[in-house]
Amino acid sequence: MSQPTIYHIPVCPFSQRIEILLRLKGLSEAVDFHVIDITKPRPDWLLEMTGGTTALPVLRDEAGRVLKESLVILRYVEERFGPAPGAQTDPMARGIERLMITREGPFGMAGYLYVMNRDRAKTGEKRAALLDHYRWLNDFLVRHNPDGTWLFDTYGLADIVYTPLFMRFWFLDYYEGFDLPQTPEFARVTRWRDACLEHPDAQQVSYEQIVKLYYDYAVGAGNGALPEGRERSSFVFEPDWPGRPMPPRDKYDRIASDAELGLIAAT
Numbered sequence: 001m002s003q004p005t006i007y008h009i010p011v012c013p014f015s016q017r018i019e020i021l022l023r024l025k026g027l028s029e030a031v032d033f034h035v036i037d038i039t040k041p042r043p044d045w046l047l048e049m050t051g052g053t054t055a056l057p058v059l060r061d062e063a064g065r066v067l068k069e070s071l072v073i074l075r076y077v078e079e080r081f082g083p084a085p086g087a088q089t090d091p092m093a094r095g096i097e098r099l100m101i102t103r104e105g106p107f108g109m110a111g112y113l114y115v116m117n118r119d120r121a122k123t124g125e126k127r128a129a130l131l132d133h134y135r136w137l138n139d140f141l142v143r144h145n146p147d148g149t150w151l152f153d154t155y156g157l158a159d160i161v162y163t164p165l166f167m168r169f170w171f172l173d174y175y176e177g178f179d180l181p182q183t184p185e186f187a188r189v190t191r192w193r194d195a196c197l198e199h200p201d202a203q204q205v206s207y208e209q210i211v212k213l214y215y216d217y218a219v220g221a222g223n224g225a226l227p228e229g230r231e232r233s234s235f236v237f238e239p240d241w242p243g244r245p246m247p248p249r250d251k252y253d254r255i256a257s258d259a260e261l262g263l264i265a266a267t
Contacts, residue, residue, distance in 0.1 A: 005032040006073070007046060008057040010235060011205050011213055013108070013164030014070035015057040020160045021077055021086055023201040030081065031059075038224035039233040071101065074157065087157040096144055100137075100151060100158045107133040108165045114178070115171050118220050120252050127178060134180060137162075138189035146188065149195045163196040167205055174211045175218040175251050208246070212261075215247040219255045227255045232263040239265050 008015035015033070022028050036046065042054050049066055050058055059067045059076065067073055078087045088094040110133050114126035145151060151158045172178035180186045180193070196202065215234040221227040224235055234247075244262030248254075258264050 004061045006057050006059050007034045007036055009038050010035055013168050016164040016204050017070050019204050020202045039236050097158045101161050104161050111169045115217050116220050134189050138186055141188045163202045166193050166196050170207045170210045171214045209241055212241045212244050218251045232258045
């Protein structure tokens with residue numbers, strides 16, 4: 001192995017963070033990316049490498065050493081390939097950056113729990129929980145850079161960490177009709193989110209791709225699990241997503257069939 005390899009899930013937001021950072025540094029070719037099919041059991045060689053854990057991404061360096069967790073791998077990239085552009089170098093700015101990043105886990109979880117919910121009576125509760133996180137982010141941005149676009153003057157590590165989550169939340173737009181309220185309390189975070197979505201180094205995935213591949217999440221089945229009555233996951237490699245129709249939006253009423261989702265190859 002001549003350079004590090006990252007093993008990851010297709011359209012994985014945590015892997016995309018690393019791809020964005022490498023592209024921002026002009027080092028997209030410095031790491032090999034190897035896709036793992038999550039619709040099948042993890043291969044034995046991968047489980048042996050990870051010590052039995054199934055979470056991805058995982059990085060293996062040229063010496064065979066292994067790192068897990070996307071935030072840890074981002075730090076590895078920073079320290080191996082240089083601090084700029086990316087993480088802040090001033091100690092106080094780095095502390096502010098890290099503080100904002102501590103909220104990414106609960107923020108992402110709120111969005112995934114929202115899309116996976118199939119109880120209409122709980123929809124308002126899930127929406128409110130996500131908006132609470134957006135409200136915190138808005139206040140944080142107003143406190144540290146009220147008139148800017150990013151957390152600091154340029155697109156950096158904290159922005160990179162959140163960008164893939166904003167993109168995955170396209171599934172909330174499609175399946176839940178969710179968007180940020182156009183009110184002053186969300187104005188700053190809306191400006192930030194929209195700029196993150198449009199950043200040229202963060203275009204590894206598309207709206208259509210997210211909506212199609214994450215259909216199973218919208219009906220309560222995540223990480224390659226099969227929804228009731230289905231035989232193929234929406235994450236299958238073939239037929240590939242560009243040739244599939246857009247999924248139905250009525251997630252609370254039924255689960256679409258394999259054929260309706262275009263998951264059965266034409267014969």
